[in-house]
Amino acid sequence: MIPYGKQDINQDDIDAVIQVLRSDFLTQGPVVPAFEEAVSTYCKVKYGIAVSNATAALHIACLALDVGQGDIVWTSPNTFVASANCALYCGASVDFVDIDSKTYNLSVDRLAEKLSIAKKGGILPKVVIPVHLCGQSCDMEAIHELSKVYGFKIIEDASHAIGGKYKNQPIGNCKFSDITVFSFHPVKIITSGEGGMALTNDEYLAKKLRLLRSHGISNSKVDMEERPTEEIWNYQQIELGYNYRMTDIQAALGLSQLQRLDEFVAKRNVIAKNYDELLKGLPLVTPWQDPNGMSSFHLYVIRLNLSQINKTQKEVYEEMRNQGVLVNLHYIPVYRQPYFEKMGFDKGYCKEAEKYFTEAMSIPIFAKLTNIQMGQTINAIKSLMINF
Numbered sequence: 001m002i003p004y005g006k007q008d009i010n011q012d013d014i015d016a017v018i019q020v021l022r023s024d025f026l027t028q029g030p031v032v033p034a035f036e037e038a039v040s041t042y043c044k045v046k047y048g049i050a051v052s053n054a055t056a057a058l059h060i061a062c063l064a065l066d067v068g069q070g071d072i073v074w075t076s077p078n079t080f081v082a083s084a085n086c087a088l089y090c091g092a093s094v095d096f097v098d099i100d101s102k103t104y105n106l107s108v109d110r111l112a113e114k115l116s117i118a119k120k121g122g123i124l125p126k127v128v129i130p131v132h133l134c135g136q137s138c139d140m141e142a143i144h145e146l147s148k149v150y151g152f153k154i155i156e157d158a159s160h161a162i163g164g165k166y167k168n169q170p171i172g173n174c175k176f177s178d179i180t181v182f183s184f185h186p187v188k189i190i191t192s193g194e195g196g197m198a199l200t201n202d203e204y205l206a207k208k209l210r211l212l213r214s215h216g217i218s219n220s221k222v223d224m225e226e227r228p229t230e231e232i233w234n235y236q237q238i239e240l241g242y243n244y245r246m247t248d249i250q251a252a253l254g255l256s257q258l259q260r261l262d263e264f265v266a267k268r269n270v271i272a273k274n275y276d277e278l279l280k281g282l283p284l285v286t287p288w289q290d291p292n293g294m295s296s297f298h299l300y301v302i303r304l305n306l307s308q309i310n311k312t313q314k315e316v317y318e319e320m321r322n323q324g325v326l327v328n329l330h331y332i333p334v335y336r337q338p339y340f341e342k343m344g345f346d347k348g349y350c351k352e353a354e355k356y357f358t359e360a361m362s363i364p365i366f367a368k369l370t371n372i373q374m375g376q377t378i379n380a381i382k383s384l385m386i387n388f
Helices: 011-021 031-043 054-064 082-089 108-121 140-150 203-213 248-258 261-278 313-322 351-357 371-383
Strands: 047-051 072-075 093-096 127-129 153-157 179-183 196-200 300-304 360-363
Touching: 011 248, 031 047, 031 196, 031 248, 047 054, 047 203, 054 082, 054 153, 054 179, 054 196, 054 203, 072 082, 082 093, 082 127, 108 140, 140 153, 196 203, 261 300, 261 371, 313 360, 313 371
Parallel strands: 072 093, 072 127, 127 153, 153 179
Antiparallel strands: 047 196, 179 196, 300 360
C-alpha cells in the first residue's frame, strides 16, 4: 500500500528523542525553547510559541486577538475543520470565502467582494484565516492590503506550508499577518509526532500566546499581583488558559527534523515536477504554482476531467485504493459537514469549492516516495483512463 503521506524518521531523530528521555526534563525543559528559536530563526520572525498541535495554536491565536462572543471569523471552506472550529471555540461565529480556481486557496477577489457587502451590512469579520493549501501561500500581500481597508486581523493557517516561500521570503515571517500557525503532524513536512507552533512579530501577542498555552499562568514578577509577603507566591494564574504545552520529547524530534526541512521540501518539489511530466496528456489538471512563491508540496492534488474519464470521482477514488494507492480527498468543504449544516449553511454556498470537491484527489507525495511507487501511482491512474 502506498499512503498519500508519510513521515521520514532517521537515526538522528531517534537519538535526539533518546537524549531527552535520558535527561532530567521530559517536559518544560530546555528543548522546547531551542525548537522555538530554531523555527523562528528559519522563518525570520521574532517569536515562536510551540504547542501541542496546530489546532491548539489556532485556538490561542484567536484568543490572543480577542476573538469572542459576537465576533465573526472568515476562512476558506477548502481546509480541515480546525481552521473554522478555532473561532467556534471562542464563542464567535464563522463564515467562508470561496476559493480561487487555480490555486484552490482563498480567493482575494471573492474576499474583496464579500468584505464590501459585509461593510454595508455592518458585519465585517474581526479575523480572516487564509489557509495555505498543499503548501502554497495565499496572496498574502493582497489580503493584508484589504485588512488595512477593512480593519480585520490575519491568522495564516500555514499547517501545510513550513519550508515554503512567498515573494522570496519564508512562509511564517508574519510580514503580512499578525500570527502564523504551523503543524508538525506526522504527514506534514516535518513532524514532532503531534505538535504545532504559533509565530508572530508582536511582543504583546507572543506574551499572551505563552500565557494561554499554559493555564494562563505566569511566574514573572512583572505580571504577578502583590500578595502578603509572608505567603509563597511563586506563580499566579493571570487569565484563563489551557494545557497546550509541547513536551521536550516532541520538541527534540521537531528540532532534529528541522535540520532536514530544506531537503524534504526539495524532494517534494522534484516529485511534483515528475508528476507534472508523467501526467501530461491525461484528462486531469495538475497543480498550478504561483510564480511569486514556492510550495512545500505537503499535498499534490489532481483534478479529474470526469466528462472525459467516464467514471465518477468516487469510482476513481475506490479503484485507486483497490490497486494499493491510498489516495485521499483534501477537502470536503467545511460548511458541508453535518455540524455546520445545522448552523444554516447550504450546499452550493461556495460554488468553486464545491466544484473542486467533486473533482479533486490527493495522490501520494512524501520525501521517501520511490520511483517505483511513483510509477505504480501513475500506472494506476492511467489504467482507469484506458478508454480516454
